[in-house]
Amino acid sequence: MAINATLSQFSDYAFATAIAIYVFAFVLYLADVAFNRQRARARERELVPAGAGEERGGTELPASGIVDSTADVDVPEPKGADRPLSARFGRMGVALTVLGLLVQAASIVLRGLAVERWPLGNMYEYIAFITAVGIGAFLVLAKRFPIHRIGAWVLLPVIVLMWLGATVLYANAAPVMPALQSYWLVIHVTIISASTGLLLVPGVASLMYLLRSINENNPRKLARFVQRLPAKDALDRVAYRTTIFAFPLYTVGVICGAIWAERAWGSFWSWDPKETVALVAWVVYAIYLHARSTAGWRGNPAAAINSIGFVVTVFNLFFINLVTTGMHSYAGVS
Amino acid sequence: MTTDTVSETGSPQRNRRPNRVLSFLRNTWRGLTSMRTALILLFLLALATMPGALLPQHSLNESKTQTYISEHGWWGRLLDATGFLNVYSSVWFAAIYLLLMISLVGCLLPRSVEHARQLRDKPVLVPRNFNRLPHKASATVTVSPEEVVASARPLLRGWRIAERSEDGGVRTISAEKGFLREVGNLMFHFALLGLIVSVALGSMFSYKGQVAVIADGSQFCNSGPLAYDAFTPGPRVDGTNLAPFCVKVNDFTARYLANRQPTQYESNVEYQSGKDLRTGQWRPYHLEVNDPLRVAGDRVYLLDHGYAPTVTVTYPNGEKRTQTQVFRPTEVSTYFSEGAVKFTETPGITDPVEQRKKQLAVTGLFAPTAAMQGKLLAGSTNPELRDPVFAADVYQGDLGVDSGKGQSIYEIDHQMIAQNRLHRVDRVNLKPGQQTKLGDGTTVRFDGVKKFASLEIAHDPTQVWVLVFAIALLLGLFGSLVIKRRRVWLRAKPTADGSTLITVGALARTDQAGYGEEFTKLSRALLTATRGKDD
Numbered sequence: 032m033a034i035n036a037t038l039s040q041f042s043d044y045a046f047a048t049a050i051a052i053y054v055f056a057f058v059l060y061l062a063d064v065a066f067n068r069q070r071a072r073a074r075e076r077e078l079v080p081a082g083a084g085e086e087r088g089g090t091e092l093p094a095s096g097i098v099d100s101t102a103d104v105d106v107p108e109p110k111g112a113d114r115p116l117s118a119r120f121g122r123m124g125v126a127l128t129v130l131g132l133l134v135q136a137a138s139i140v141l142r143g144l145a146v147e148r149w150p151l152g153n154m155y156e157y158i159a160f161i162t163a164v165g166i167g168a169f170l171v172l173a174k175r176f177p178i179h180r181i182g183a184w185v186l187l188p189v190i191v192l193m194w195l196g197a198t199v200l201y202a203n204a205a206p207v208m209p210a211l212q213s214y215w216l217v218i219h220v221t222i223i224s225a226s227t228g229l230l231l232v233p234g235v236a237s238l239m240y241l242l243r244s245i246n247e248n249n250p251r252k253l254a255r256f257v258q259r260l261p262a263k264d265a266l267d268r269v270a271y272r273t274t275i276f277a278f279p280l281y282t283v284g285v286i287c288g289a290i291w292a293e294r295a296w297g298s299f300w301s302w303d304p305k306e307t308v309a310l311v312a313w314v315v316y317a318i319y320l321h322a323r324s325t326a327g328w329r330g331n332p333a334a335a336i337n338s339i340g341f342v343v344t345v346f347n348l349f350f351i352n353l354v355t356t357g358m359h360s361y362a363g364v365s
Numbered sequence: 366m367t368t369d370t371v372s373e374t375g376s377p378q379r380n381r382r383p384n385r386v387l388s389f390l391r392n393t394w395r396g397l398t399s400m401r402t403a404l405i406l407l408f409l410l411a412l413a414t415m416p417g418a419l420l421p422q423h424s425l426n427e428s429k430t431q432t433y434i435s436e437h438g439w440w441g442r443l444l445d446a447t448g449f450l451n452v453y454s455s456v457w458f459a460a461i462y463l464l465l466m467i468s469l470v471g472c473l474l475p476r477s478v479e480h481a482r483q484l485r486d487k488p489v490l491v492p493r494n495f496n497r498l499p500h501k502a503s504a505t506v507t508v509s510p511e512e513v514v515a516s517a518r519p520l521l522r523g524w525r526i527a528e529r530s531e532d533g534g535v536r537t538i539s540a541e542k543g544f545l546r547e548v549g550n551l552m553f554h555f556a557l558l559g560l561i562v563s564v565a566l567g568s569m570f571s572y573k574g575q576v577a578v579i580a581d582g583s584q585f586c587n588s589g590p591l592a593y594d595a596f597t598p599g600p601r602v603d604g605t606n607l608a609p610f611c612v613k614v615n616d617f618t619a620r621y622l623a624n625r626q627p628t629q630y631e632s633n634v635e636y637q638s639g640k641d642l643r644t645g646q647w648r649p650y651h652l653e654v655n656d657p658l659r660v661a662g663d664r665v666y667l668l669d670h671g672y673a674p675t676v677t678v679t680y681p682n683g684e685k686r687t688q689t690q691v692f693r694p695t696e697v698s699t700y701f702s703e704g705a706v707k708f709t710e711t712p713g714i715t716d717p718v719e720q721r722k723k724q725l726a727v728t729g730l731f732a733p734t735a736a737m738q739g740k741l742l743a744g745s746t747n748p749e750l751r752d753p754v755f756a757a758d759v760y761q762g763d764l765g766v767d768s769g770k771g772q773s774i775y776e777i778d779h780q781m782i783a784q785n786r787l788h789r790v791d792r793v794n795l796k797p798g799q800q801t802k803l804g805d806g807t808t809v810r811f812d813g814v815k816k817f818a819s820l821e822i823a824h825d826p827t828q829v830w831v832l833v834f835a836i837a838l839l840l841g842l843f844g845s846l847v848i849k850r851r852r853v854w855l856r857a858k859p860t861a862d863g864s865t866l867i868t869v870g871a872l873a874r875t876d877q878a879g880y881g882e883e884f885t886k887l888s889r890a891l892l893t894a895t896r897g898k899d900d
C-alpha cells in the first residue's frame with residue numbers, strides 16, 4: 032500500500048487550482064448581478080417566453096401548463112454582440128464553474144490513484160467529494176431550471192468548505208485504519224456524501240426563497256440583492272425536485288451505514304453523535320416533504336425547514352467530527 | 366390525509382345526546398392524527414434527539430458523563446435528573462415517539478381504507494369543462510368519436526380507464542394512473558412503524574459484551590455474564606439463556622504502516638455451537654475487523670488487541686507458578702500498557718492468615734518497543750514487539766482479593782498498601798527471560814508476552830426484521846416519490862360539420878412539477894393518433 036507522492040502532490044495542486052477557478056467564477060457571477068441595470072434595459076428589448084423553440088418548437092398544440100411564472104425572470108440571453116456585458120459575465124461564470132469542476136474531479140481521481148483506495152477516507156476527501164457533487168448538481172439543474180443566477184451563492188459555501196478542507200482539515204494521503212476497510216465504506220460514504228452534496232443546492236435555493244419573501248413583505252429590504260434572484264416559484268421547484276431525489280438517496284446511505292456498522296462495530300445503531308445528527312437531518316427533510324404537501328405549510332415554512340435541513344447537514348459534517356468524539360473516527364484531524 | 370381538502374373520515378353526525386366525553390375523545394383523536402400534529406411531533410422528535418449528540422450520554426461513555434456532571438455542578442445534576450444525559454431512555458423522548466406512533470397509526474388506518482375503496486371505484490367522470498384544468502389541449506379531426514376512442518385506447522395502455530357515452534354521440538375516456546404512489550406511501554409509513562417496533566423489541570432482548578482472549582488457543586464460552594470482562598444486557602435479558610457457543614483464539618496478527626497506523630487485524634479462530642458442542646468438533650474461521658463470525662444467532666467481532674505478559678514465580682521451596690495476564694493498553698497508538706499479574710495462592714502454605722502475608726503481585730507498565738529515559742521506562746515507540754520491556758513493581762503481602770470487594774484485574778488494591786498490609790518489595794525493568802530475586806529467595810521471571818484479541822459478542826434477535834422493514838421503507842419511499850398520481854380525460858364530440866372535436870385535459874394529483882412534459886407528449890399522441898389514420 033505505497034502512497035504515490037507525486038500523484039498526491041498533483042492532486043493537491045488541482046484542488047488548489049479548482050478553488051482559485053471557483054473564486055473567479057464567483058466574482059463573475061457577482062459581476063453579472065452588479066451590471067444589472069444595463070441588463071434590465073436590454074431585457075425590455077427582448078420578450079421571448081421561456082424555453083421557446085426547444086421542446087415545443089413547431090407543435091400546433093396550445094401551450095399547456097408548462098409555461099409558468101418563471102417566464103418573467105428567465106429571459107433567454109440575446110445572442111452575439113447584443114448580449115449585454117452582465118450576461119456575458121454570467122455565461123463566463125458558468126463556463127468557469129464547469130472548468131473548476133473538471134479540475135476538481137481530476138484532483139479527486141488523482142488522490143484515489145495516489146492512495147490506491149476509494150478517495151473517501153477522511154474529512155478532507157469527504158469535503159472534496161461533497162462540494163464536487165454540489166457543483167455538479169447545480170450545473171445540471173441550471174440547465175433545466177432558470178436558476179443560474181444563484182451560482183454565486185452556491186459557490187460561496189463551496190469555496191469556504193474547500194478552503195477549510197485544504198487548510199484546517201487537510202489530511203495527508205494515507206491508507207485508512209482497519210475499521211474503515213470495507214466495501215460498505217465505499218457504498219455508504221459515497222452515497223451519503225453524494226446526497227449531502229445534492230442537498231446543497233436545495234439549501235441555497237430555499238435560503239434565497241426566504242430572502243425573496245422578506246423582500247416581498249417589505250420591498251425596501253434586500254431590494255438590490257433580491258432583484259437578480261430567480262422567481263420564488265423556480266426556487267421552490269428546484270428545492271423540491273432536488274430534495275425528492277436526494278432524500279431517498281440519503282435514506283439508502285443511512286441504511287448502508289447501519290449495515291456497515293453492524294459488520295464493523297457490533298451494532299447497527301449506537302447513537303453515536305454522527306448517526307444521531309444524521310437521523311435529525313433525515314427527520315427534518317421528512318418534515319419538509321410533509322410540509323410541502325400540507326396546506327398552510329407550503330411556501331415560507333417549507334423553505335425554512337429545507338434551510339434548517341441544510342444547516343443541520345453542514346453542522347453534522349463539521350461540528351460533530353471536530354468537537355465530539357464518536358465512533359466515526361475518520362475525522363483525519365489530530 | 367392531505368389536509369387541503371378537509372375530508373371528514375368520521376361517521377356522519379347522528380342526532381344523539383351530546384356526550385362531552387366522547388366528543389372530547391373524538392376531537393383529541395382528530396387533533397392527534399392531523400398532519401399538523403404529525404409535523405409538530407416530528408419537529409419535537411428532531412429537537413429532542415439533538416441533546417444526545419451534544420451532551421455526553423450514560424449509555425455511550427459513562428466515565429465522560431460522570432466527569433461532565435461533576436464539572437458542571439448543579440447544572441450537570443439538573444441535566445442528569447431531567448434525562449438529558451440519557452436522552453434515548455428518557456420519559457420525554459419516549460412520550461414523543463409514542464405520540465408520533467399513535468398519530469401515525471391514526472393517520473394510516475383511515476388512509477388505507479380510503480385507498481382500498483378508491484382502488485375498486487371506476488375512474489371519475491370527465492369534467493364538463495376543461496377550462497379549469499391545469500393541462501389541456503384540443504384538435505379537430507375528421508373521424509368519428511368511436512374511432513377516436515378506439516385509436517386512443519392503445520395509447521392509454523397501463524392506465525386504468527373508463528369509457529362512457531354522453532348525450533349527442535359524445536364519447537369520453539377517463540384514465541387514471543399512479544395508484545401505486547399511495548401504496549408506496551402507505552408501505553413507507555407502515556414499514557417505518559414496523560422498524561420502530563422491531564428496534565424497540567430488539568433493545569429489550571439484546572445483549573452485548575466484551576472479552577479479551579489470549580491468542581494461544583485459549584477459549585471463550587458464552588456460558589453466562591461471568592465469562593465476560595464487561596457485559597451489557599437489555600432489560601429483558603437475565604443472563605441465564607445466552608446462546609451456547611465457544612470460540613478458541615489461535616493467533617492474532619496486526620499489520621502497521623511505518624507511521625504506526627494499523628492497517629489490518631486478523632485472527633484465526635475456531636468455534637463450536639449446536640451439536641458440535643457435544644461432539645467436540647471445532648470449525649475454523651478467519652476473523653477480521655469488518656468480518657464478524659456469525660454463530661448461534663450471535664456475532665463475534667474482532668475489535669482490538671493487546672499484550673499479555675507471562676510471569677513465572679519460583680517460590681523458596683522450589684515450586685513454580687506461571688500466569689499470563691491481559692494488560693490494558695493505555696496508549697492506543699503504541700500499546701504502552703498497564704496491568705497486574707496476581708499470585709494469590711502460595712504453594713506450601715495452608716494457613717489462611719499466613720497465606721495472606723505471602724501473596725504476590727507483579728504490576729507495572731509494559732512497552733512493546735521500549736523508550737528508556739535512563740533507567741526509567743518512559744513509554745513505547747511502536748505497537749509491535751521490537752524491544753519489549755516490563756517495568757515491574759513486585760508487591761508482597763495481602764492483596765485483599767478475598768475481602769469480598771470486587772477487584773479490577775488490571776490493578777492492585779491501593780488501600781492495602783495504605784493500610785500497610787501490602788508492601789513493595791522490588792522495582793525492576795525486565796526483558797523477556799530476565800528475572801529478579803526477592804529478599805526471601807523467591808524469584809520472579811518475566812517469560813515473555815503473548816497477544817490477546819479483544820472480542821465483542823453481540824446478540825440482537827430482531828435485527829433481521831429491522832433490515833427487512835428498512836428495505837420495505839425504501840421501496841415504499843421510491844414508489845411514493847417517483848410515481849405521480851395523475852388523471853387524463855378525453856372527450857370526442859361530433860361537430861355540426863361532421864368532424865370531431867377532441868379535447869384532452871389532465872390533472873396531476875400531487876406535485877405538478879414535471880407533469881407538463883408528460884402531458885404534452887401524451888396529448889400530442891392522443892390528438893395525432895387519430896389524425897394519422899385519416900391521412
Ligand code: HEM
Pocket residue numbers: 314316317320321324366367398399400403407465466468469470472473550554557842845846875
Ligand atoms: C414517524 C414519522 C414520519 C415520518 C419519518 C414520515 C416520513 C414521510 C416522508 C419521507 C414522506 C414523503 C413521501 C412522499 O412525499 O410521498 C411522507 C409523506 C406523507 N406522510 Fe409521513 N411520515 C411520518 C409520519 C406521518 C404521519 C403521522 C402522518 C399522518 C398524519 C403522515 C402522513 C403523510 C402523508 C399524507 C404523506 C404524503 C404526502 C404527499 O402526498 O406528498 N406521515 N412521510
